[in-house]
Amino acid sequence: MVFSKRKMKHFLIIGVLLVFGICFYKSWSNPPTILTNFKENYLDNKHSANHQHHSASNNEQQQALVGNEFYTNSNDDAENNNVNILNNDFKNELNQAYKRIDLLESKIKELERRIPKKHPDVRFLNYKNRKRILITGGAGFVGSHLVDVLMMQGHEVVVADNFFTGRKRNVEHWLGHENFELIHHDIVNPLFIEVDEIYHLASPASPPHYMYNRVKTIKTNTLGTINVLGLAKRVGAKVLIASTSEVYGDPTVHPQPETYWGHVNPIGPRACYDEGKRVSETLSYAYAMQENVNVRVARIFNTYGPRMHMNDGRVVSNFILQALQNESITIYGNGKQTRSFQYVSDLIDGLISLMASNYTQPVNLGNPIERTIYEFAEIIRDLVGGKSKIIQTPAVEDDPQKRKPDITRAKKYLNWEPRVPLKIGLEKTIEYFRKELARSNHSQRNIFIPDVE
Ligand SMILES: O=c1ccn([C@@H]2O[C@H](COP(=O)(O)OP(=O)(O)O[C@H]3OC[C@@H](O)[C@H](O)[C@H]3O)[C@@H](O)[C@H]2O)c(=O)[nH]1
Numbered sequence: 001m002v003f004s005k006r007k008m009k010h011f012l013i014i015g016v017l018l019v020f021g022i023c024f025y026k027s028w029s030n031p032p033t034i035l036t037n038f039k040e041n042y043l044d045n046k047h048s049a050n051h052q053h054h055s056a057s058n059n060e061q062q063q064a065l066v067g068n069e070f071y072t073n074s075n076d077d078a079e080n081n082n083v084n085i086l087n088n089d090f091k092n093e094l095n096q097a098y099k100r101i102d103l104l105e106s107k108i109k110e111l112e113r114r115i116p117k118k119h120p121d122v123r124f125l126n127y128k129n130r131k132r133i134l135i136t137g138g139a140g141f142v143g144s145h146l147v148d149v150l151m152m153q154g155h156e157v158v159v160a161d162n163f164f165t166g167r168k169r170n171v172e173h174w175l176g177h178e179n180f181e182l183i184h185h186d187i188v189n190p191l192f193i194e195v196d197e198i199y200h201l202a203s204p205a206s207p208p209h210y211m212y213n214r215v216k217t218i219k220t221n222t223l224g225t226i227n228v229l230g231l232a233k234r235v236g237a238k239v240l241i242a243s244t245s246e247v248y249g250d251p252t253v254h255p256q257p258e259t260y261w262g263h264v265n266p267i268g269p270r271a272c273y274d275e276g277k278r279v280s281e282t283l284s285y286a287y288a289m290q291e292n293v294n295v296r297v298a299r300i301f302n303t304y305g306p307r308m309h310m311n312d313g314r315v316v317s318n319f320i321l322q323a324l325q326n327e328s329i330t331i332y333g334n335g336k337q338t339r340s341f342q343y344v345s346d347l348i349d350g351l352i353s354l355m356a357s358n359y360t361q362p363v364n365l366g367n368p369i370e371r372t373i374y375e376f377a378e379i380i381r382d383l384v385g386g387k388s389k390i391i392q393t394p395a396v397e398d399d400p401q402k403r404k405p406d407i408t409r410a411k412k413y414l415n416w417e418p419r420v421p422l423k424i425g426l427e428k429t430i431e432y433f434r435k436e437l438a439r440s441n442h443s444q445r446n447i448f449i450p451d452v453e
Pocket residue numbers: 205206207243244245246300301302303313314315316318319330331332333337339373396399400
């Protein structure tokens with residue numbers, strides 16, 4: 001049988017209408033559970049709302065329809081329970097989603113705070129006056145403050161750091177600046193770059209840090225210094241070696257002038273650092289005499305200030321953190337041992353003056369105002385204003401009993417002396433640690449591990 005095109009079209013339309021009709025009838029007479037509930041309850045509620053609550057506003061009626069009561073009016077308990085569970089699950093999920101959004105927002109805010117809005121305005125130096133300066137350990141406490149000053153002066157600064165005690169955070173405000181470069185490099189391995197000056201600060205400096213891996217501390221101060229002096233020799237750079245008051249050991253001369261040869265235990269727990277620095281000085285003068293390398297040696301005394309590590313372990317950070325948290329302030333030994341503390345900005349001025357000078361012998365850089373460790377604990381407790389007790393714990397081995405720099409040389413050849421009073425410097429440092437504590441408590445609370453798949 002042959003149908004015309006027109007008839008075929010009619011059959012097709014009738015067929016489609018039939019299929020739709022059957023589907024519609026089925027879904028209305030036997031709809032899924034939730035639809036059934038909705039249909040019945042909607043009609044029931046509408047009916048009772050019309051008859052019993054004529055005065056209720058439209059708003060109230062709507063709330064009755066969409067709220068929990070909507071489901072509790074159902075006759076089918078099992079279905080009703082299922083719907084309640086679904087409803088609670090949905091609410092829980094929604095609450096969790098809100099919490100996650102809150103956490104994400106606080107995380108984003110924290111990240112935004114860390115993105116520098118704009119680099120600090122540095123001075124412009126012309127090609128003739130601008131130097132390319134390498135700072136080993138430039139992401140550390142002292143190094144990063146030196147970076148700031150040299151960058152502000154308009155120089156090009158290259159930081160090489162292995163981030164053992166240094167932190168990217170200390171220099172992150174310079175990342176992306178055209179005059180700044182950060183290299184993840186351990187100076188125990190040679191470095192081949194072109195520079196005019198080198199500040200060699202790379203080495204852990206706090207006793208617990210330098211004792212943590214003694215062999216590595218010796219390598220850094222011997223092989224590391226050889227690599228720096230070799231680089232200086234190759235490219236004709238001037239180099240400043242960061243030495244330490246620890247080269248005087250537990251001194252028998254007081255205060256300590258640079259001419260004093262020291263009193264060091266070569267096999268004691270501090271030897272990796274103090275003997276390491278003594279070899280570092282020896283290497284510097286060997287390269288100066290034999291290879292004509294232009295060296296400067298700074299003997300740095302106890303220094304404190306912002307950007308010290310929370311886990312630094314030295315007396316200033318320990319006492320401040322203990323006082324801020326109302327914990328006991330722990331003195332190692334009887335507290336009669338002395339130290340002289342300089343603020344970090346004074347040290348940076350001294351380092352830059354020494355590099356710029358023609359003076360090639362070692363120079364002490366430190367604050368000559370001496371205090372016992374017990375006095376120091378009291379000063380910090382009073383400045384912080386807490387109620388910490390001051391307690392004594394066992395003395396540490398080979399702890400130098402007296403230390404105070406003779407700064408006659410620095411005054412004479414560098415025209416340098418410390419300017420920041422202890423109280424002012426400590427207040428800035430306390431403020432820094434207060435913020436660090438708040439920050440670490442905050443980030444501990446907000447540890448966020450996304451579980452989105
Ligand atoms: O919690 C503490 C920490 C330290 N101390 C004492 O405080 C004094 C200073 O100790 P630090 O650990 O701060 O530093 P030290 O003077 O021993 O060594 C420092 O010397 C000069 C720098 O070159 C070095 O950075 C560092 O080695 C020591 O007598 C130490 O025993 C405490 O009584 N309690």
